[in-house]
Amino acid sequence: MQKRTNILFIINPISGGTRKSRVPALIDRYLDKARYNPNFRFTEHRGHAAELADEALRKQFDILVAVGGDGTINEVAGKVMEHGKTLGIIALGSGNGLARFLQIPLDPKKAIQSLNTGRELAVDTAVFNDRVFFNMAGMGFDAHLSSVFAEEKGRGLLGYLRQGLAEIGTYGSKHYQISVDGKAYVREAFAISIANSSQYGNNVFIAPQASVTDGLLEVCIIKPFPLRRLPEIAWVMLRRKAHTSDLIEIISGKEILISRDTEAAVHIDGEPLYMGKDLHISVRPASLNIIVPNHTL
Ligand SMILES: Nc1ncnc2c1ncn2[C@@H]1O[C@H](COP(=O)(O)OP(=O)(O)OP(=O)(O)O)[C@@H](O)[C@H]1O
Numbered sequence: 001m002q003k004r005t006n007i008l009f010i011i012n013p014i015s016g017g018t019r020k021s022r023v024p025a026l027i028d029r030y031l032d033k034a035r036y037n038p039n040f041r042f043t044e045h046r047g048h049a050a051e052l053a054d055e056a057l058r059k060q061f062d063i064l065v066a067v068g069g070d071g072t073i074n075e076v077a078g079k080v081m082e083h084g085k086t087l088g089i090i091a092l093g094s095g096n097g098l099a100r101f102l103q104i105p106l107d108p109k110k111a112i113q114s115l116n117t118g119r120e121l122a123v124d125t126a127v128f129n130d131r132v133f134f135n136m137a138g139m140g141f142d143a144h145l146s147s148v149f150a151e152e153k154g155r156g157l158l159g160y161l162r163q164g165l166a167e168i169g170t171y172g173s174k175h176y177q178i179s180v181d182g183k184a185y186v187r188e189a190f191a192i193s194i195a196n197s198s199q200y201g202n203n204v205f206i207a208p209q210a211s212v213t214d215g216l217l218e219v220c221i222i223k224p225f226p227l228r229r230l231p232e233i234a235w236v237m238l239r240r241k242a243h244t245s246d247l248i249e250i251i252s253g254k255e256i257l258i259s260r261d262t263e264a265a266v267h268i269d270g271e272p273l274y275m276g277k278d279l280h281i282s283v284r285p286a287s288l289n290i291i292v293p294n295h296t297l
Contacts, residue, residue: 004037005063007088007115008056010076012043012068015093017159023067023090023108030109032116036063043072046271053079062086063291065115069093070135070201074269077288078132081125086289088115094160095201095270098135101212102197103296114293121296122286123212126196129280133268134212134288136200137281139258140191140222141171143265147272160202173224176260180219180253187249193220194256194281198240201270207250208240213297215285219256221249256281 009027011020024040031038039061043049053064053076065088066076073089080087090111091099102121105111128137138146149163176192178185193200195207195218207218225233225247236245243250258279266275 002035004033004035006039006059006061007031007036007063007065008039008041008052008061009065009067009090010041010043010049010052010056010072012049012066012072012092015068015072016096017094018092020067020092023092026108027112030112030116035116043068047075049075050079057083057085063088063115065090067092069095070097070269071271073098074132074134074271077125077134077290081132081288086120086291088291093201095204097199097201098197098212098269100201100203101135101199102290102292104292115291118291118293118296120289121213121292123288123290124196124215124217125284125287126194126217127280127282127284128194128266128268129275131268131273133194133196135197135269136193136195136206137266137268138191138193139260139264139266139279140174140189141168142191142193143267143272144171146267146270147265150272168230169227174260174262174264176221176258178219178221178251178259179255179257180251181255185221185251187221188224189221190224191222192258193222194218195220196283204234204237205240206237206242206248208243209250211297213286215283216252216254217256217281217283219251219253221251223247223249254283 041052063086066073067090089099173190195210198210199205206220210218242248
């Protein structure tokens with residue numbers, strides 16, 4: 001008989017504002033047990049998914065599945081990559097940007113089934129100063145909103161929208177000196193997103209032409225804009241047309257240096273952090289193996 005692969009599901013009970021108590025039973029029902037030997041752990045605090053992942057990878061686990069949103073994926077995937085193992089995703093977050101890009105079904109039952117039938121894809125990852133990210137990082141309003149959202153008790157899409165609208169009117173633009181693969185740009189920006197995939201999550205596309213397999217990152221500069229143009233910005237992002245807007249400039253590259261006037265918040269896959277004035281971001285092509293459905297990419 002073929003040896004079964006040890007697979008650990010690391011479940012974030014608070015991501016996406018949804019209950020996860022049924023997840024182990026669903027896995028038990030739909031995962032191919034002839035192939036996999038499943039185990040489960042629930043996270044108890046921020047950073048716990050990374051601790052659980054590290055511990056499991058030092059034992060005999062070959063596949064770790066992040067059950068949660070992009071923040072949970074970030075913690076688990078960082079360790080999976082360090083150990084050269086394989087990541088699975090059951091997307092139960094608020095935005096689910098990376099899972100949506102990879103066409104991993106949002107229905108947990110179908111996501112479990114695609115672990116049975118899918119294939120491994122080597123995707124690009126990125127380093128942001130001393131941190132890694134997989135979907136999106138950013139600064140300016142982007143990061144400000146993540147730090148406000150992190151204080152919120154309720155999660156989910158409605159939470160984001162409510163906080164976004166409350167904060168947007170009072171947030172001022174900032175000054176940035178940017179270098180992308182040696183070419184210099186000086187810009188005033190409302191926000192700068194560094195995109196590995198094409199979307200923040202919830203099918204909001206800041207970089208419609210981005211791909212996690214092209215060996216490139218997209219520097220997406222949202223210029224200062226009057227509030228009356230907010231619906232237009234939302235519209236172009238939802239219609240996958242951000243690259244055609246005069247309010248959004250997108251520059252592709254591998255090595256990005258950004259210098260700003262003050263130390264401030266950044267976000268790494270939606271999780272807020274405080275960083276200094278000088279930021280260095282670079283891509284690591286094809287550096288993480290993820291199980292994706294056969295039809296992806
Ligand atoms: N038991 C827990 N209690 C509180 N926070 C937790 C717990 N377990 C994990 N966390 C933290 O929850 C945060 C949010 O997780 P995650 O990003 O997966 O969900 P989300 O923000 O709802 O989804 P998305 O990133 O897709 O929008 C992460 O910072 C994670 O470290």
